[in-house]
Each structure stands twice: as C-alpha cells, then as structure tokens.
Amino acid sequence: MTRKIILNEKSDTFQKLVEELSGEVITLCEQCGTCSGGCPFVDEMDIMPSQLMRKSMLGQEDVLDSQTVWLCATCNTCTVRCPRGLDVSKVAEALRQIILRKEIDNLKINDIPKEKLKDLPQIAIIAAMRKLTS
C-alpha cells in the first residue's frame, strides 16, 4: 500500500518521525531478538517485533503494511525484557498513528455483520475502535 508520509522540520526522515511519535530512541535497538522471543502474539504476526524495530530504524516504510503494527497488544512483556530499555509497543503505536493520521482505518465497523456485533462486548468494540480507527 502506498502512503505519503507527512514529515516535518524536526522529523525529516521516517526514522525520526517514529522516534518523535513514540518517544523511543529506536536506533538503540541492538537486534538481540529478546522482544520477539517473549512476545505472546508472535505466532500471529507477519513480522516479528524485532523486525518491526529494524525496519523502523532503517526507514523502511513498508513496515506500515505489517499486521504486527495492529496486533501488538501493548502487553509490555518485551519492554520489561529489552536490554536497551526500549518500549516496542510505543513504536507500534507510533506506526499506527502514522497510518491513522492519513485516515486509513484498520477496522470497518460496518463490515461486521449486525448479528455478530450485538454479541460482542461493548468494551471490546470501544477498545477496538479506539485502537484501530482514526
């Protein structure tokens, strides 16, 4: 998917924009893989959390096409284990923000069948809307 990323004076590269939005110095990542090894959702992800970090560091904007960006559950397992004290979930959140600010939603509520929707807990719907829609 092609997206025009809006950079600014302070964040004139994709890597800097991710750092600005996440508050994390992603270049500190030493690619040890500890985050990927402990992530409870890694089997569902298309790229591992350490790859998400690597791609962000290198300014590879195709990281935005990864489902990992949306699947990170902010459980913080990786954060407590990272030898560099990095918070991968904040990086995933920053990547989601870049997408959502382009008003590209990951969830289309109208696509969920009404019968299914009425069986879902309200809190789950609200949480999903807050995380997955602009």
Ligand code: SF4
């Ligand atoms: S645990 Fe930390 S240093 Fe290691 S790959 Fe993950 S983010 Fe990078």
Ligand code: SF4
């Ligand atoms: S915060 Fe995200 S990337 Fe880190 S372990 Fe939890 S689900 Fe995986």
